[in-house]
Each structure stands twice: as structure tokens, then as C-alpha cells.
Amino acid sequence: MKNNKIAVITGASSGIGKAFAQHFAETGYDLIITGRRIEKLSAIARQIREKSGVSVEIVLAELSVEEEVLNLINTIKSHNNVFVLVNNAGFGSGIEFCQNELSSHLQMVHTHVVASIELVYAVLPQMISRKEGIIINVSSLGAYMPAPGSSIYSATKLFLKSFSESLYMEVHKHGIKVQCLCPGFTHTEFHQHRADGQLAQGNKLLWMDTETVLETSIKAINKDKIICIPGMINKLLVGVSAILPRKLYYWLMQRSGKNARKALPAAEKGKDAGVPGFLNKINRFLMNCFPENIRPAIGQGLTQNNCSTKTF
Numbered sequence: 001m002k003n004n005k006i007a008v009i010t011g012a013s014s015g016i017g018k019a020f021a022q023h024f025a026e027t028g029y030d031l032i033i034t035g036r037r038i039e040k041l042s043a044i045a046r047q048i049r050e051k052s053g054v055s056v057e058i059v060l061a062e063l064s065v066e067e068e069v070l071n072l073i074n075t076i077k078s079h080n081n082v083f084v085l086v087n088n089a090g091f092g093s094g095i096e097f098c099q100n101e102l103s104s105h106l107q108m109v110h111t112h113v114v115a116s117i118e119l120v121y122a123v124l125p126q127m128i129s130r131k132e133g134i135i136i137n138v139s140s141l142g143a144y145m146p147a148p149g150s151s152i153y154s155a156t157k158l159f160l161k162s163f164s165e166s167l168y169m170e171v172h173k174h175g176i177k178v179q180c181l182c183p184g185f186t187h188t189e190f191h192q193h194r195a196d197g198q199l200a201q202g203n204k205l206l207w208m209d210t211e212t213v214l215e216t217s218i219k220a221i222n223k224d225k226i227i228c229i230p231g232m233i234n235k236l237l238v239g240v241s242a243i244l245p246r247k248l249y250y251w252l253m254q255r256s257g258k259n260a261r262k263a264l265p266a267a268e269k270g271k272d273a274g275v276p277g278f279l280n281k282i283n284r285f286l287m288n289c290f291p292e293n294i295r296p297a298i299g300q301g302l303t304q305n306n307c308s309t310k311t312f
């Protein structure tokens, strides 16, 4: 590794993790990147080395397997100069609890929760002794909005939120920044791997690109904001779902699931099948608050992140 500072990014072979890797390389960090797909990681590492001139080390790791996490931790400890950790690797299922394999639930718990704990535990002593560091735990809007088909996903993402907040209170006195990043629908490979992945492709207003998510996260870190929810619509969704009577919320989310399943044949034919009904309804309600002629511009503005990022 050429430089002093290293950023460790898990799940950097695509999507949000790849965007974080490119960002930290451009700001001069050497990288340790992880994932399971060597071809993707090698291509990204090559691209980053050529563009930014930093060192990039690849550690192949299935993060639900203890030995592979330990191998990553040994690499981290051998360098002893990790300044940034992004716990980003993750996946969804979209399958109802009883219909999914128990092993798949446990794989998710280990990847989202156990590996994140172990990696934070490994980097903190280095960061505390230097009085400098950044830890970003990539959670999800799902932490605030449990839904059918997301029982373990939402629960593990809620863990990351709570973990990040407690951690912040403990370590900010040592000069360490902690962020819990809670993106909503983001264009990545994530939805291709979910059983209901193609259902959510319809409503453009609810979707963001990885660059916007990254930019919002970095701005929030610079302002020392702990919870980062990119996009005004996502913030509104969290706010509205929190004040709804819980039974009404459950009913709406269950209906959303049914609507989404009904929409599957349309989505398969490439039609605008739409997002789950509840999100669509809130989105339509919000847009109806504005005159018709300025709605498209507002929609664009809300999904691009020109709104401030607040701590919820």
C-alpha cells in the first residue's frame, strides 16, 4: 500500500459499494475492497488504479462465513492504518419468512450483522489510537419500514441503525465519525437478486442513482450527521410511516405486497408495473400538493439530492 490512509469497503463489486470505492480512491485513500466475484472486483480495481493511482487490495470474502471474515480482519490488522470502514455488503430476499430457507435467513444475519460487528471491532482500536476515523454502516429505508418479505432484512437493517447510534455516542469523543446510511430504492444489482426485484422498477420518483446516494452520504459525514436518509421523498416516507397508526401501516404494506404480486405479469412484459401501492399512494399524494405544471421539475429535484440531509 502506497499511502498512509486505507479505506475498507465491503461489497465493492457493484452498486453503492463500488461508488464508495471510487470516491475514496479519488480522495487519495488506498483501498481494501471485498466481494465474492473476482472478475468484477479485478475490473474495478484495475479501473481505480489507472484513474486514481492508489493501491487496491482485493479480499474475496463471503461475509456469512466466519473464516472468510477472519481472513479479511487479518488483512486489515496487518496494515494497521485503516481510516475508513464502509460496511456496505448486503442483499435482500423478497421472500416471506416461512417460504425462505433458514440458511438464507442466517446468511443475511451473518452478513449484515455479525460481519459488521466484527469489522467495526477490528478497526476501532486503530482509529481510537489515531483519534481519527470514519465508519459508515449501510442500512436501508427498510430499517424504518418493515414489510412482508423483508422480515430479516428490515430487522438486520434496524440493528445497524441502533448499533451506529450507540457507537457514535461512544466514539465521537475519540474523533471518530459514524454514519448509518439509509438509502431507498437505488439503481444497483440489488433488485435483480431479490425474488420480487423487478416489481419495484416503475415509479421513477422513488429511484436514485448511486452517485446521489454517495454524494448525500459524504455531505452528511462532513457535517457529522449520524443518520443519513438520501432524498426528500424517502425522508417523507419515513416520517409518514412513523405517524400512521400501526394497524393501518400493516394493512397498507400488506396491500402493497398483494398489488405488487398482481403487477408481476405486467412487469415481466416490461410495462410500468409500479412500486408497491402504499409508496405509490404517498408519492401521488405528495405530488398532488403541487400545481400540475411544476410536478415534473419537483419530482426531479426531490430525487436528486439538492435537499439538506437531516438527522432523524
Ligand SMILES: NC(=O)c1ccc[n+]([C@@H]2O[C@H](COP(=O)([O-])OP(=O)(O)OC[C@H]3O[C@@H](n4cnc5c(N)ncnc54)[C@H](OP(=O)(O)O)[C@@H]3O)[C@@H](O)[C@H]2O)c1
Pocket: 010, 011, 012, 013, 014, 015, 016, 017, 034, 035, 036, 037, 040, 061, 062, 063, 064, 088, 089, 090, 091, 092, 107, 111, 138, 139, 140, 141, 142, 182, 183, 184, 185, 186, 187, 188, 189, 190, 191, 193
Ligand atoms: N439498491 C437499493 O435499492 C438499496 C436500498 C437500501 C439499502 N441498500 C443496501 O445497500 C447495500 C449495497 O447494495 P447495492 O444496492 O449496492 O446492491 P448490489 O449492487 O447488489 O451490491 C451488493 C454488494 O454486496 C456484496 N455482497 C452481497 N452479499 C454478500 C455476502 N453474503 N458476502 C459478501 N459480499 C456480499 C456483493 O458482492 P458479490 O456479489 O460480489 O459478492 C455486492 O458487492 C446493501 O447493504 C443493501 O442492503 C440498497
